[in-house]
Structures are given as structure tokens and as C-alpha cells.
Amino acid sequence: MRVLSTLLFVVAGLLATPAARADVEQYGDIVIDHPVATPAGRGGVSKLRFSIRNDGSGRLHFLGVQTEAARRTVIKFADGDSHEHQLDSITIASGDSVNFDSTHMWIELGDVTRELEAGSSFTVMLRFTNGVELTVRAGVGAHS
Secondary structure, eight states: OGGGEEEEEEEEEEEOOOOTTTTTEEETTTTEEEEEEBBTTTTEEEEEEEEEESSSSEEEEEEEOOOOOOOOOOOEEEEEEOOOOEEEEEEEEOEEEEOOOSSSEEEEEESSSBOOOTTTTTEEEEEEETTOOOEEEEEOOOOO
């Protein structure tokens, strides 16, 4: 297995109950914080940014996202030399977080199927190897 194909972080978690804040959603032991995509035109590329926190006692293996807003989705990672790499998945250990909201890691939405305008939103399904699929709403605009 390629070294960059899987990044190990500590994670856990499972099922469902949305949290109180609109930009944070909690599903059992999995917390999704502030999913926001950059604006993009039809056929363009957008960066989806958010974080996943594992509040559970076991590891969680994140496979990526699916959305009707893009034909292609890829976990991207930039190394210290600013070279971009595609990751197949990421393991998140118990008590840890993975941040896709930095200049080093994000989800690339390629071949966007519709105009992603600031202020709009769309659904995103996060997929994990344990069969958990979480659907969240991602806004379009500046990530704060």
C-alpha cells in the first residue's frame, strides 16, 4: 500500500443525532464541523472544507464523500513542497480530528455539475468503512 494512500489519525464513532449549532452536526460519536465549499462554475473545481472529530472509543476509517454537486470527489493532500497528492482514505483514531480546512488537506470537488454560488448549499454524503454514511449540508462561501 502506498504511504500517501492512507493517512493514520486516531478516530472512532458511530450513529446519529444532530447537534445544536447549524454548522456542527453530531452523529453519535462522529462530529462534522462547518462544511463549506468554495464557489465554482459549472464544470469547474471547488474545495470542500470541514473537519471530522471522533469522540468514540475506536478507530474510524473515512473513505471520502459523494455529492450530486460534482462528478468527481477526491481527498487531496499537499506535502511540504506544495506537491498535491490524492489519498484513498484516512483513519481517524479515537479522540482525534482530521481537518480538511487547511492549506494541506481538503476534499476536491471536480467537474462541478451546477453553479456553486456564495450563499447556496448542497448535500454531501460522508462515507466510512464501517458502513456509516452521513449526509450533511455544505454551504458555499468563505470558511470561517
